[in-house]
Amino acid sequence: MEFFWQLMINGLSLGFLYGISAMGFVMIYKSSSVLNFAHGELLALGAYIFLAFMMWFKIPAIPAFIITLVLCFAFGFLVERVFLRPLIGEPLIFVIMLTVGLASMMKGAILLLWGGNLYTYPEFIPQTLTLSLGGVNIQPVYNVSFMLGVVFLLIFGFFFKYTSQGIFMRSVADNQRAALSLGVNVRRIFALSWAIAALVAGMSGIVLGVINGINVHELSAIGLKVFPVVILGGLDSIAGAIVGGVIIGVLESFTGGYLTPSLRDVVPYIILVGILMVKPYGLFGQVEIERV
Amino acid sequence: MRALKFRRCGNFHESYREELNVFETDFGRFWVVIGFFFVFLILPFVATPYVLYLVTNIAIYAIAVIGLNILTGYTGQISLGHGAFFGVGAYAAAIMATRFHMPFLLSVFAGGLITATVGLVFGLPSSRLKGLYLAIATLAGQFIIEYVLIHWEEVTMGTMGINLPRPTIFGVDVGGDVKFYFIAFIFLFFFLWMAVNLMRTRYGRAFIAIRDNDRAAEGMGIPIFPYKLLSFAVSSFYAGVAGALWAFFTMTITTEPFNLGLSVEFIAMVIIGGMGNMSGAIFGTVFISLLNEGLRLMADILINARIFDQAALTMAPLKEFAFGLAIVLFILIEPRGLAEVWRIVRSNFRLWPFSY
Numbered sequence: 001m002e003f004f005w006q007l008m009i010n011g012l013s014l015g016f017l018y019g020i021s022a023m024g025f026v027m028i029y030k031s032s033s034v035l036n037f038a039h040g041e042l043l044a045l046g047a048y049i050f051l052a053f054m055m056w057f058k059i060p061a062i063p064a065f066i067i068t069l070v071l072c073f074a075f076g077f078l079v080e081r082v083f084l085r086p087l088i089g090e091p092l093i094f095v096i097m098l099t100v101g102l103a104s105m106m107k108g109a110i111l112l113l114w115g116g117n118l119y120t121y122p123e124f125i126p127q128t129l130t131l132s133l134g135g136v137n138i139q140p141v142y143n144v145s146f147m148l149g150v151v152f153l154l155i156f157g158f159f160f161k162y163t164s165q166g167i168f169m170r171s172v173a174d175n176q177r178a179a180l181s182l183g184v185n186v187r188r189i190f191a192l193s194w195a196i197a198a199l200v201a202g203m204s205g206i207v208l209g210v211i212n213g214i215n216v217h218e219l220s221a222i223g224l225k226v227f228p229v230v231i232l233g234g235l236d237s238i239a240g241a242i243v244g245g246v247i248i249g250v251l252e253s254f255t256g257g258y259l260t261p262s263l264r265d266v267v268p269y270i271i272l273v274g275i276l277m278v279k280p281y282g283l284f285g286q287v288e289i290e291r292v
Numbered sequence: 293m294r295a296l297k298f299r300r301c302g303n304f305h306e307s308y309r310e311e312l313n314v315f316e317t318d319f320g321r322f323w324v325v326i327g328f329f330f331v332f333l334i335l336p337f338v339a340t341p342y343v344l345y346l347v348t349n350i351a352i353y354a355i356a357v358i359g360l361n362i363l364t365g366y367t368g369q370i371s372l373g374h375g376a377f378f379g380v381g382a383y384a385a386a387i388m389a390t391r392f393h394m395p396f397l398l399s400v401f402a403g404g405l406i407t408a409t410v411g412l413v414f415g416l417p418s419s420r421l422k423g424l425y426l427a428i429a430t431l432a433g434q435f436i437i438e439y440v441l442i443h444w445e446e447v448t449m450g451t452m453g454i455n456l457p458r459p460t461i462f463g464v465d466v467g468g469d470v471k472f473y474f475i476a477f478i479f480l481f482f483f484l485w486m487a488v489n490l491m492r493t494r495y496g497r498a499f500i501a502i503r504d505n506d507r508a509a510e511g512m513g514i515p516i517f518p519y520k521l522l523s524f525a526v527s528s529f530y531a532g533v534a535g536a537l538w539a540f541f542t543m544t545i546t547t548e549p550f551n552l553g554l555s556v557e558f559i560a561m562v563i564i565g566g567m568g569n570m571s572g573a574i575f576g577t578v579f580i581s582l583l584n585e586g587l588r589l590m591a592d593i594l595i596n597a598r599i600f601d602q603a604a605l606t607m608a609p610l611k612e613f614a615f616g617l618a619i620v621l622f623i624l625i626e627p628r629g630l631a632e633v634w635r636i637v638r639s640n641f642r643l644w645p646f647s648y
Contacts (some may be wrong), residue, residue, distance in 0.1 A: 001373055035424045086624055092423045093370050094623050097563050101619030108613025224552075227428050266439040269432035276417050278431050 007257040008250065013142045015249020017208060019242035021150045021222055022229045023156070024200035026146075026241045029230070031193035034084060035092075037099040039201060040223015041106035044216050045201025046072050047209035048114055053123055068206065069199050076198025080191045103220065110216050119214040145207040149242075152203060156238065161263045169193055173236065226266035231275055312492050328481075336473050344469050346503040346585060351476040352537045354577040356562045358487050358570065359530020364559065365567035366491060367420055367523040368503030373430040374558045376437035377528045379550025381407040381535025382476065383441060386454040386545055396459035396540065403536030404529045411435070418520045434552055441547045453546035455524020456539055472541055479537060483530060488570050490526070499523055503568070560615070564622045564631025575630035583618060 021226060025039045036042075049071055053064035083102060085093050160166040171179040172189045180186050212218065225248070233244025248268050254263040293474050305311050315505050336344065360374050371377075385403030388394040394402060414433040441448050449453070458467035459475070466475050490496045498519045501509040510516050539545045557580060565576020587610065626633055 011349070073415065083620060083624070090627065092427075093364065093559075093567070094369065094627055096424065096427055097619055098623045100559075100614040101623065104556075104616030105613050105620065106616075108609040111609030111612065112583060117418070136424075198466060227431060231428060233400070262443060263439075264437055269435045272432045273417065273429060273436070276421060276425060276432075 002191070004258065007253045011253030012246060013146070013249070014253060015246035016146060016149055016242070017204070017211065017245070018222075018225065018249050019245025020068055020145070020207065021184065021201070021204040022226045022233070022241035022245055023152070023238055024197040024204065025226045026230055026233075026236065026238050027193055027200065028154075030236045030238075031169050032084070032172075032190045034095050036197075037096065038103035038106060038223070040220035041103045041110070041216075042072075042076075042198050042201035043205035043208060043223055044110055044214075044219035045075065045106060046198075046205030047214045047219060048110055048205075048216075049202070050206045050209065051114075051119055051121065051214055057117075065206065068202055073195045073204030076195040076201075077191050079090060080194035080196070084190070084194070085187065088187075102157045104225075107216055107220060114216075118150035119209075119210055120181045121214075128256040141207075141210050145211065148203065148207060152200065153238075153242070156200075160238075165192060167191075225268055228272040231272050293335050299465050314488055314492075328519075331353055331477055332474070336470050341469050344473055346581065348387055348473045348476045348537075348541060349364045350577055350581045351473075352541060353558075353561070353581065354574050355480055355483050355537070357565070357573040358484060359527040359534070361562050361565075361567065361570065361573040362487060362490070362499070362530070363523050363527035364496040364562055364574070365569065366496065366503060367499040367520065368506075369415075369520060370423070370427040370559075371430045371522060371524075371527070372427055372552070372555050372559065373414060373433040374527075374531050374551065375550050375552065375554030375556075376434045376441075376559075377407050377411055377531040378535040378538070378554060379441055379547065380410050380437060380528075380534030380538045382539035382545050382550070383448055383454070383535075384532065385536030386456050386539050389456055389540075390454060396461055398499065400533055400536040400540070403539075404533040407532025407535065408525040411524045411531070412521055415521050415524025415528075418524065419517045431552075434555055437511070438551060441550065450546070451546065455544045458543075459540045467540075467543075476537060476541070479533065483533065484570065484574075486531075495522065500568075522540065547567035557615075560619050563627075564618065566631030566645050567585040569629070569631040571634070572629050572631035575634065579630060580615075580618075583614065587614055597608060620621070 004097060021039070021043060024042065025036055028034055034195070046068055050064055050068040053059045053067055054061065057064075079102065083098060084095070104254070145189050158166075159176050160170055168179070168184045168189050169192070171182070171184055172186055176186060179189075208219060208222065227243040230241055230248060233240030233242070248271070251267055251271065252264050255267045297531045315324075335347065339347065356374065356378050360371065363369050363371055381401075381403040384406040385399045387576055388399035389396070414430060417429040421429060440451055458465055458635045459472070460466060461475075466472060491500070498509070501512065502516055502519055502523075506516050535550075561576035561580050562573060563576070564579055565574065566572025591608075591611075613643075622629060
């Protein structure tokens with residue numbers, strides 16, 4: 001039974017990480033309906049910038065964290081400006097392939113700067129945060145990441161609900177033309193949503209880096225695992241991303257524990273195909289209505 | 293004998309039949325003859341083994357890219373799983389040749405047929421999904437097929453790989469660089485010819501109608517789902533045949549090359565060449581292959597020069613970067629690809645000096 005709970009806890013925390021990683025992805029999809037294949041590289045970018053500030057410039061963790069988020073924000077803004085704006089209204093495959101190209105470029109650049117080795121951050125999380133639940137110890141990093149995740153969820157909950165920019169973003173997601181005619185600056189909203197998504201991705205990347213170590217290949221693989229998560233949760237629902245992430249994480253953990261470990265990485269995709277066959281728009285997603 | 297047509301400066305079609313002509317002018321036919329001459333009679337006898345290897349590789353990839361172009365460029369369905377389909381073809385042919393001792397041609401076509409079946413299965417989601425959902429479904433297909441290839445060890449030998457026998461046609465040995473070069477190009481021309489003509493039939497026109505607007509196509513009486521599946525099957529058949537040829541070409545296969553990177557490379561070839569254009573598929577394949585080889589050669593030169601040992605080590609990521617940059621630049625600057633660039637160049641020559 002203890003094995004079960006250990007797997008459960010592992011799965012939940014892993015799933016929560018997937019959920020957090022998927023949040024940025026959903027944000028981009030929600031406002032600009034772009035399927036971002038460069039999401040894993042955005043995660044990696046955040047993790048590496050944080051690493052650079054911690055290791056090279058020896059800045060303490062909290063200021064480094066804030067600087068990283070600011071840089072990621074700026075980077076997201078820039079990406080939208082330079083690469084995605086010219087493609088508004090172009091066929092889907094071009095947009096998808098553009099993000100694939102971007103992913104390849106970013107991966108190349110990161111490998112060029114840092115190489116493909118596994119890095120770890122210096123210890124900066126106090127050990128006093130260890131929690132113990134009925135004999136199962138929970139690592140402090142998981143607690144910190146959980147808290148970070150909740151804080152970000154709350155911030156974005158409030159952001160979407162009460163700030164004008166958040167409401168604009170929701171309106172653009174809902175109906176672009178109606179938003180345009182009501183005076184919403186759609187282009188600025190696109191840029192803003194990319195910037196915020198890159199910021200969230202950077203945050204998730206740091207959390208992932210703290211837990212698993214930092215490696216471009218692994219982080220970009222997680223970027224691809226975001227797809228089952230968001231399909232399960234519905235492509236345009238942030239809460240759905242967390243739920244989907246948790247489900248996928250728990251399933252992965254149990255497959256790894258009770259079946260064969262090698263099946264672990266494929267299970268999400270098998271589930272994905274199953275869901276697409278049965279309920280194509282996800283558990284919480286909106287059904288698209290289309291007219292000729 | 294009718295008069296030859298070489299230059300035209302407008303659209304002079306008088307019947308639908310003329311619209312369907314493969315070559316608009318005899319100039320096109322002339323160039324095809326020159327191309328045949330060059331490919332079959334000149335190149336194999338002057339090229340170094342390295343160039344020959346490169347060109348054979350391009351020919352084999354081009355078959356797969358033509359197939360993907362039928363699916364993506366003409367039917368408008370995105371597939372991120374063609375790298376895996378290519379692998380299925382390679383493995384199917386290898387297994388047919390080693391376990392069941394099938395002759396070369398039969399195992400290549402068996403590889404194609406098996407891949408077409410697999411492609412059909414992964415095309416099933418297209419009944420309800422389109423656009424990005426289909427892209428995600430085929431992405432999942434890529435990972436699942438890769439997993440099966442690695443872990444179904446009784447059949448695929450897992451990470452050990454399979455060694456293939458030398459290919460023979462009716463007892464004649466066709467292995468080796470030069471002979472296989474001819475085989476690859478005969479296959480390429482045959483499949484190119486099939487694809488060009490497929491697009492002139494009712495099936496091809498139905499594909500194009502589905503690409504342009506699937507609801508409207510349905511309204512006009514085209515049963516969308518069977519046609520989408522057909523497109524998936526034809527496209528995977530092409531990928532499978534190409535994979536099978538590739539397996540016989542390299543003589544030994546492992547699961548490693550058939551990853552997502554290969555799928556992305558295929559799509560990049562289609563886009564950079566020009567979607568919905570058969571010559572584009574060839575252009576794109578040549579471009580990406582030469583880009584890869586060029587960057588690799590650069591790395592070799594740097595290593596041999598012994599100046600930039602450190603820089604040479606970083607060439608692999610630079611290759612990745614350049615590949616991404618090529619995709620991004622083409623999409624931003626010329627989304628219709630090299631075929632469109634070629635068309636513009638041609639029409640500039642034809643209309644010179646009055647370019648309007």
